[in-house]
Amino acid sequence: MNQDRKALIGRVLPPFTYVIDAENARDYLRVAGEDLGAYRDAESSRAAGYDRHVIPPSFAPWIALSALLRSIDWERDFYLDYRTGTSMFGEQEMHYARPLYVGEALIFTANVVDVIEKRGSRAFDLVTIGYDATDDRGAVALSGACGFILFK
Numbered sequence: 001m002n003q004d005r006k007a008l009i010g011r012v013l014p015p016f017t018y019v020i021d022a023e024n025a026r027d028y029l030r031v032a033g034e035d036l037g038a039y040r041d042a043e044s045s046r047a048a049g050y051d052r053h054v055i056p057p058s059f060a061p062w063i064a065l066s067a068l069l070r071s072i073d074w075e076r077d078f079y080l081d082y083r084t085g086t087s088m089f090g091e092q093e094m095h096y097a098r099p100l101y102v103g104e105a106l107i108f109t110a111n112v113v114d115v116i117e118k119r120g121s122r123a124f125d126l127v128t129i130g131y132d133a134t135d136d137r138g139a140v141a142l143s144g145a146c147g148f149i150l151f152k
Helices: 022-032 042-047 057-071 075-077
Strands: 013-019 085-096 105-119 123-135 139-152
Touching: 013 057, 022 057, 057 085, 057 105, 057 123, 057 139, 105 139
Parallel strands: none
Antiparallel strands: 013 105, 085 139, 105 123, 123 139
């Protein structure tokens, strides 16, 4: 398997559609302890000035990471064989362009923006993936980057 991941810089990953599900949003609220009324249901969201049922901004990073992980084929996209290699989530940065709503579909597009080779007790690569999530009108709802550590 080719281990020169520098050649991946610029690679476009397959797009992935993520629909913000009401049940996932409720589960997130319970786990995260978000208790602002506007996040509970559509009626409370409208009372707070939103058009429809809004989710907390803190849920957006989970949505982005989940969408990326569902769209990645580690062997095809990053030359990572799980029988011999390991991956870890490194870091995430995000620009939250507008509120996100229950029921809306976001289309994630992503590409490899950087690969840095490192060596500790094992050789590894730091792979940075940039992404945009657009709504049904093509407007960017959020954008950012995720870093992954891929051991060789």
